[in-house]
Amino acid sequence: MTERSERENAWRLLGHVCTADLDPRAAAAAAELLSGPLDVDELISQAARHALLPALAAHVIEVERTDLFPLELRRHLIDSLYWNRHKTALATAEALRIGAAADASGMSLACTKGVVCQFTTYGGRGVRAFGDIDLMAHPDDREKVAALLGDLGYSGAVTYDHKAGRVVELGRADKALYRLHRDHLPHFLRVTEGESIPFHVVDVAFSLTWQTSGWQLPMDEVLADLEQVAVPGPSGGDVLPALAVPYDFLFLVLHLFREAWFQRTILKKNVRLGQFADICRFWWLRGRDHAAEISRLVAAHGLQPPIAWVCHHTDAVFGSALVAELGLDGYVAEDWVNSAGATDGSGLAWRGSMRDRLRDRVPPQLTAAPLPSLARAVRA
Structure with a gap:
């Protein structure tokens, strides 16, 4: 061989x-x-x-x-x-602390992505690697969330200088980008003392998509009924606030679409195999039981194109059948599933399969192409 x-x-x-x-x-x-x-x-x-x-x-x-x-x-x-199990335990304890503070203040705040997936789709085995503690909040609570994190010892609009071993402010360009795109707060960071990790990072989102997207879901609806995800531990009874299953699934898919479709994110960091695994595992373990409600939400909010884009590539990588099970077969035209969005709003295309794209060590080659009709609501 x-x-x-x-x-x-x-x-x-x-x-x-x-x-x-x-x-x-x-x-x-x-x-x-x-x-x-x-x-x-x-x-x-x-x-x-x-x-x-x-x-x-x-x-x-x-x-x-x-x-x-x-x-x-x-x-x-x-x-x-x-190490990942240890780091996960520390991040989970911190997420529980933030969730308890939000609950005490009467704020609807949900944990998302890695810190929740660890328990809902990976059995709490500590095998799902993640860096940030991701949160979802209502845009009307923007200032309240920032104040809450400040009270918990966090600093906003900062990053960590590993060489100097200290917190430094974000650069002017990065701050300007966050002012322009208000679907996220600049990352919050809390330096730890006496722990085996130097800091915790919190990423707060206010939308399941992004500010300029034509695909939006009302956040009053998204945050209306949060789930409680049990966290096994010696104290017992600990729970993480999380999005209800249909919205949690949609957020995982839409977040992956955003990272995999736009030129600026493609060139900055290619998507990971584990992100598609999250989608596949979530569907098999939790999403399939809520297929009717997920399909209803997709249709009600016109989300068929981005959901189909991600589900098509997930099916190709893992042999799943999300496109068929969600009734999205009419939204997987070749010009759409191999499309990307240029930074200037024009269309791009890439060749090959998502499996090849994930395996390659360099970003896919992007070439100019007509913007597919299914991309009309993308809007970078």
Whole structure:
């Protein structure tokens, strides 16, 4: 077998690891690949690029195949799992602290993305890597959220200078961008004392899409009935406030669309395999039971194009059937699913599959193309 084939096997294995605990077909395919020629350096590299080192470690430990890795790589891989579990516990405790403060103030504040997915779609196993504590709030509470985080020791519009080991203000250009796009607050950061991580970062969003998007959902509706996600722990009874399942699913999908479709985000950071795994796992574990309500919301708010774009690529990567199950077959025209949006508002296209795009180490080549009719509501 050639080196290229061994690298391809490593990439295929990583894809199966994402859903092996849920899908017997993926588990069987992963077992077969683990028994054959495999480029373990490529496997580690791709897992690191896609924030999947903890998930990979958990899988090879579960199937007793850590012997595939040279000793030092094995230590690094296993350490990534235990470190991620520790960091997740610290971030979860901080999210609980913020949620309790919001509840005491009477504010509707929901935790989203990684800190919630860890428990709702990854079984609380500490395998889902994430950096920020993501929150969703009502735009009318913009000042209240900022004040609440300030009272909890956070500073806004700052970043962390790792070389200097201290907090510094955001640059003028970044501040101007946040003033222009008010669907997010500038990141909040709290330096820790005596903890094994130097700081916590909080990212507050006020929309399931973005400010200039023609696709919007009323935030009164989105935040009307929050769910309580149980957090196992010694104290018992801890819960994270979260979006109701249909809105949580839509936010995961729409956030991924935003990062994967716009030229400015494509060039800044390519999307990750784990983000598509979040969508697939969420649907299988939670979304499918709410398919009728999700479909109703998609139709009511005209969200078919972006939801179909992400679901089509998720199906192609994981063999799922989200497009069919959500009745979105009419929204996967080739010019749409391989489209992107230029920074000046014009159309772009990229070639190949999402699987190839995720595997490649460089952003996809974007070429000028007519803006598809399904993109008329995108508006960067």
